[in-house]
Amino acid sequence: MNDTNTINTVMRTLADPTRRGVFERIVQSKEITVSELTQGSGVTQGAISQHIKSLKQAGLIAERPEGRNVYYRAEPAGLAPLIDWLDYYAAFWQDRFANLRALLKEIDHE
Amino acid sequence: MNDVSLMSGMQEIVVDEVFPHSPEIIWKALTSGELMARWVMEPTGFAPVEGTQFTFQTKPAGEWDGVIRCKVLEVIPNERFAYEWKSGHGGNVGYGSLLNTVVTFTLTKVEGGTRLRLVHSGFELPKNHTAFESMSEGWPEVIHNLVAGAAGEDPSKN
Numbered sequence: 001m002n003d004t005n006t007i008n009t010v011m012r013t014l015a016d017p018t019r020r021g022v023f024e025r026i027v028q029s030k031e032i033t034v035s036e037l038t039q040g041s042g043v044t045q046g047a048i049s050q051h052i053k054s055l056k057q058a059g060l061i062a063e064r065p066e067g068r069n070v071y072y073r074a075e076p077a078g079l080a081p082l083i084d085w086l087d088y089y090a091a092f093w094q095d096r097f098a099n100l101r102a103l104l105k106e107i108d109h110e
Numbered sequence: 111m112n113d114v115s116l117m118s119g120m121q122e123i124v125v126d127e128v129f130p131h132s133p134e135i136i137w138k139a140l141t142s143g144e145l146m147a148r149w150v151m152e153p154t155g156f157a158p159v160e161g162t163q164f165t166f167q168t169k170p171a172g173e174w175d176g177v178i179r180c181k182v183l184e185v186i187p188n189e190r191f192a193y194e195w196k197s198g199h200g201g202n203v204g205y206g207s208l209l210n211t212v213v214t215f216t217l218t219k220v221e222g223g224t225r226l227r228l229v230h231s232g233f234e235l236p237k238n239h240t241a242f243e244s245m246s247e248g249w250p251e252v253i254h255n256l257v258a259g260a261a262g263e264d265p266s267k268n
Contacts, residue, residue: 085198085209086121086233093125093228099149100226103139104131 010078013058018043019051023074026061031071122231130223133188140191140215158185171206174199183212191215195230209233 014020022041026032034052038045052072055061059078064071129136139145141158156164162182170176174197184192192214200208211232218225 085205085207086123088205089230089233090123093123093230096150097125097127097226097228100136100139101127101129103145103149104129104135107139107145108131108135 009058010060013054013060016051018047019054022048022051023055023060026055026072027074029073031064031073033069033071037072121233122229123233125228126225128220128223128225133217133219133224136217136224136226137188137191141185153180156180158182158191160185168197172199172202174202174206180213184214189217 014023022037025037029036034045034048037052038048041048052061056063060075061072061078062075064073139149143153143156146153146156151166151168153164153166156162160182164180164182166178166180168176168178178195178197180196181194182192183194184190192212195211195213196209198206198208202208209232211230214229214231216227216229218227
């Protein structure tokens, strides 16, 4: 896939505030249905479905059908084009320092 | 402040923490290949000797094979340890883009333990940064939380 197209698609998809709001709610829930997303959103179920479609096409969410329901969840890999190394490694090293703290505790008792 | 942070468009990551352990034991965790594998990633070809080249294998992206190429720059026992950290490919945007950085650990003895300061320097501000930041307040926080979750998984295990 062409990276420039990918980043443009992701940026364009998330530039719409309503759609971004839908995505943020999906991110905050483990899994969520269209009707749950519609409740209290102030927009119609049809509009939510359209936003879901765009988010799916941009690779930002994934779906899991079960019975009559379809559950949506965020796909963090879809955000990769927006994630720069600086953000990535800031989280990486904080996480690794926590590992180090645990390791030191272990080896210092030997 | 050092020269790197004064260069326009260049940024660095700093993590600075005090550990209730001696500099000697922290030094061992920093510079033993076997112990590095237990808290950073498993190195290949590592030795704590200046000039030694070694690698870490991580998740590939686009034309980048996921290999981080490192070279030991400085070894001052119990005080300072630095290595080059090069990775990525010019064809990638975001994760997997070209990276030419330096990782430096500095140890300082303090009351009750050791201050460990990590500086990962040489990041060029990505071209998309301004557009991204202007999207919305609070939105970078959402991304950051997602990234923190993703970075918490060990990419070498995928």
